Amino acid sequence: METRRVPARSGTINAPRQAVKGPPLRSDGARLRVGFVLARKFTLCAFANFVDVLRLAADEGDRSRPILCNWSVLSATMDPVTSSCGVPVQPKERLGDPARFDYIVVVGGLMDEMSILGPAYVQFLADADAAGVPLVGVCSGAFLLHQAGFLDGYRCCVSWFHNADFLAQFEGLDPVADQIFVVDRNRLTCSGGASSAHLAAYLVDKHVGRAQASKSLHIMIIDDAHAAEKPQPGVTLDFRTRDPIVLRALLVMQQHLDTPPTVAEIARRAGLSKRRLERHFRAALDLSPQAAFLEIRLSHAHHLVTHSDKSVLQIALDCGFCDSSHLGRAFRRRFALTPLALRKGA
Incomplete structure (x- = not known):
């Protein structure tokens, strides 16, 4: 079915992001x-x-x-x-x-x-x-x-x-x-x-x-209200691609951070051969699937280090690393400092 297209309102996307204020107090008392x-x-x-x-x-x-x-x-x-x-x-x-x-x-x-x-x-x-x-x-x-x-x-x-x-x-x-x-x-x-x-x-x-x-x-046993800019407690993909095969594989990776599947298993879940999946990643991201998966896991580890109170060991396990030393080595190569140094600086 064809949907109706409604023109955007005037103004740029950098306009003040405030909701339109609703009507004043009504006769029934509802605000x-x-x-x-x-x-x-x-x-x-x-x-x-x-x-x-x-x-x-x-x-x-x-x-x-x-x-x-x-x-x-x-x-x-x-x-x-x-x-x-x-x-x-x-x-x-x-x-x-x-x-x-x-x-x-x-x-x-x-x-x-x-x-x-x-x-x-x-x-x-x-x-x-x-x-x-x-x-x-x-x-x-x-x-x-x-x-x-x-x-x-x-x-x-x-x-x-x-x-x-x-x-x-x-x-x-x-x-x-x-x-x-x-x-x-x-x-x-x-x-x-x-x-x-x-x-x-x-x-x-x-x-x-x-x-x-x-x-x-x-x-509701929820902490005080968070501002809009509060980060989501999840993994954000920074990869920009519209390749549906790569997007599907990246989603599989996101869903299995703590127990990383092999590239062959990811390819199987995406209904592809390992070699074809690797070709799509190279063409879309100029990365291998292994490198992309490591980037996702390290990005999530970075998020947990700066936005949670979890121990470095627990973060390592949550992100599919063997232990805190394994995470520390990969983390230093990627971010030029250790998880503890990042947390101390933050």
Whole structure:
């Protein structure tokens, strides 16, 4: 089905990245109203984290009455939407007028099973955009917004796990895979998981108050709200290639950092011969698969050294090295200092 393309709003991607402020306090007392559009096989964790921050900020304690915040799952058909884990969610309202909300949030799901947004949803999002209602992409919801033409000219956040998928499928965008969320004017996107709670807390802080945002996260046993620039706790690929074979192999590498498979095993998982995989890596990256895998593991080790309290030994094991000495030698060759020296300097 052909999706509607919506022109980007004026301004450059370096414009101040602030969300459009929603309407003032309404007669019903709500300061923040959010409408949710759930994709088929949406990620339940990302949706639940976002909603729970709103729920806990909306009332005293954890009484959960939608007083200061209000939220609703929207649908064109009112049919239940099944999440990626099999739990269905029943929509509460039909799409209707998007102007009754301060934000419209699109929650994505499994890449292989998530269908594109239907015409009714694309029109609803276009009406929201025309009414000045910011659009939010949660988890792979950024893919759906881009497919429908709503991210042209905007920065967007994707999970490090799906960064290769985004690069392979979409042109004209530079996805951000090293932050937990991105606010670029009237587009807000986050990587999913716990970052959904932090993006929701950002909105609660903006429209309801910092105390309510902090309270929500504390009740959910989450650390204080993180800024958008907080790094994602994962591996970001710096390799720039659109070769689908190389991207698929890199994803296999990302998923097996602690127990590195051989190049032959990676090739088998990608459905190729070892020699053909090596040719693709040389052509796309001017690296062997072994060198690329080592770079990924060392980059992740660097991230853990600077952003975690794990011991160097544990980091070594998490990144597929035999011990701390093995990691130390490779780390020094790559970064010109040892993990301990880097941590001490940081």
